[in-house]
Amino acid sequence: MIPAQFDYVRPGSVAEACRELASDEDAKALAGGQSLLPFLRLRLAYPSKLVDIGRLAELKGVHERGDHVHIGALATHDEVMRSPVVNAGCPLVALAVAQVADPAIRHRGTFGGSLAHADPAGDLPAVALALDAVFVAASEQGEREIPAAAFFVDYLESSLRQGEILAGVRIPKLGAGWGFHYEKFHRTAQAWAIVGVAAAVRRSNGSIAEARIGLTNMGPTPVRAHAAEAALRGAELGDQVRRACAEAAAGTAPPADLHAQPDYRRHLAEVLTGRAVRAAAGAG
């Protein structure tokens, strides 16, 4: 289908882009377009104006910053997945990005676009949440930081305000001893996760010292599996870990759709959390 009409501007700076967005509440930022264009083609969105931020050099690139990795909003999925800085500093991000969509979409879709879109079925929100990422929002007034836990507000809704764009994301590096895994369950010809689990696990001797678990598509926003995280503290690999992971779906409100009902999603969350935690702990 052909999208409805809209105006198009291509500002030359972040400040100018923010001004364009601040002055028109129906205007939308356009990054890679890999979520927005499908929406426009299906006429699920009717923006008055697209503000094309796709060429703003200030938002590009991946940067090593000591205790964290800074991923520019415009870094493409393909770039992030191949980045040595990401693979060394925050391997969970690289593991998950490699499972987003397909190669052609990864060439154009951006890290910032995926997060700003705030789709709970997207793979990156749960990862950002599990890693306690810090979101950097830019506006005409300057920059502000938003912790991951406060960024995702509702289905397709972030805490970015009108006139703000996501400039980049800081991913704190976890020190030695941490292992990572992203476990995604989807149909082969359809990349979106029915349920996904992002796990970061620190092991000491035969047991889990600390675990952080983010769940994809288990509610209107990505969620942390707090009950399972608490139960995993000190759990020994084997039965104790299995029992702890059975709490992964506690407190969640998973959606019902064509692919799965809530009870099936709960079941998946438990099983996939078990797999993700074992893999992250290096126990297959």
Next chain:
Amino acid sequence: MPRITITVDGIKYEEDVEPRLLLVHLLRERLGRTGTPVGCDTSNCGACTVMLDGKSAKSCSVLAVQADGCDVVTIEGLGTNGTNGSMHPMQRAFHEEHALQCGYCTPGMVMAAIDLLRNDPEPSEETIRQGLEGNLCRCTGYCNIVRAVRRGAQEMGRAVNTP
């Protein structure tokens, strides 16, 4: 209406475009590149895949204005000596391995195949299947497609390695 400059299959064009014009519609309806089909409404099928500044992209999911200043190669720009010249080794491999039935997915499949060789000139079957995951074929069952990509890769390797 924004004016864009775009190079398609080696030819430079200047076009006035409505912002909502999709790249695939520019290619097909204005520039005559009907070799690039539209197969879906959801950015899933990959039939419309072209090279955009050297990397595969789904031309139904790019606005023509976003491609301003870019270099596009469609299936029609792959062969040598224009449309009636000889086929690209990957096109020939699809032909020889019977990697198509209705042919609707083929232009996108060939572009995605060439793209995956950029990162891995000698791909395994697994790499080929993953590299083509954004391209759906509703006819062949993929076995011949995978075989064709292998053969195309070998032919392209030979073409590079022969002095």
